[in-house]
Amino acid sequence: MKNLVELIDVSLTYGKTLAVSNLSMKVPEGSFSAVVGPSGCGKSSLMKLVTGLMPATSGSVLVDNKEISGPVSIVGMAFQNPNLLPWRTTLQNVLLPLEVVRPERHQFRARREEFVGRAMDLLKIVGLENFADHYPWQLSGGMQQRVSLCRSLIHQPRLLMLDEPFGALDAFTREELWDVLQAIWLERRFTAILVTHDLREALYLADDVHVMSNRPGRVVRTVSTSAFSRPRNEHTFIEPAFNESVMELRADIRRQRMPIDVAAVSQGASKVESKA
């Protein structure tokens, strides 16, 4: 299958900070990729590179086989913070991208009914069709995140970028939204890149899980989840192979942690003891 996104030996620096380096990664069109890695390893930077919000310092970022030089208008984005506009209703929030993206922005008035229909379809999938006229402050955190998800999909992007979208939610709501996201993806089959620090989330949702190294980040391993059939559900969690993968990924991440000098720590402890 053709790759929608391909990073070749990419590096990115902020001033003197080298955020990512030697980063290479491929995301086939229509697939769901997850990126996991220790905090500060450059996952959010990866999002900025792929969407063209940040130019790579070196290496190349290909989207649709073309090297990009600015924002690529084929993406939808959602973050940990739903970032809804408090003066807009749910429906108006979901419609926002269509007021901005080309060519829809010029057809907004003429095709308004069609666009509202699209928004309502999405809201129905996430179970919020009865909340279209509510304001964000009338919605729970999980509901706001659903709206944010709808907003990121309303312009039918070919690429969905999610940066820890469920990170701030409680465990029940989070697992509920995994199924919501899986349902939308199975129906629409856009290409998705999900950044997360939740290994079960990565394995549950993605086709490929990319593990990143400590800063400067690069992909050290890619794990395929083709062994777990779709649609995935609560039975997936108890499959031995699933839990083995979780353990392996955890070990990978552990290896990426700052090494703790165990000898030095125990020496320090014994010094304190001898003083006492």
Added chain:
Amino acid sequence: MTKLDRLGPILLPIAMILIWELACRVFEIPAFVLPSPLLIWGALIDNLYIIWFHASQTLFTTVIGFAIAVVFGAILGIMVGSSRFAYTSLYPMLVGFNSIPKVAIVPVLVVWFGIGAVPAVITAFMLSFFPIAVNVATGLATIEPELRDVLRSLGASQLDIVRKIGIPRSLPYLFASLKISITLAFVGSVISETLASNRGIGTLMTQASANFRIPLVFAGLVVIALMGVVMYAIFAIIEKRMTGWATRGTTFGVGG
């Protein structure tokens, strides 16, 4: 709000007036040093027409100066808040300008425009546009970077971001600043009238104090304070009406 909370703003001034009246009588303070509230009230009633003659002028120059400040301040705030270039180049100058005591500029204004309403309008404007500009700029500059990214990734221009997010987002900041600014505009008008005018509350007070009519001076002060409170209240109500969404759930704790 409890009953006491509601009555507080009324009870406190009444208590203060009572203590004032009492102090004036007990310590036999002469009226030309500190007139008692009763004396001030008398001066107010006796000179109602002449006070209105001057107060209406002050109100007029204040409102005109303030209106110009709203338009100018909002435009300036949008520029400073949405463009890094405008921010770095304009901000130091603005802060410098705001540090100049406006009293020092009034004589210059008189040289340029003569005595009367124009210097008062300009002084009111100069004192009141700054909080408006700063607040609007704050509303724009504090757009969540991720929201900005969402729009930029869709090909939105800076202008799109300002229109779709920046301006609506800065409205609560704008309205919060209006009620502060209107009181500053009064200060500006009165300063200018005190120095160079033949009409206005400031003029009335200068003339009254020159004639040792101290109760009338205080009556002028009371009128200024009342006009300030009424204007503040009007803009506080407008603020509540226009930006109810900002005070629900999240708090936008920004004043002047």
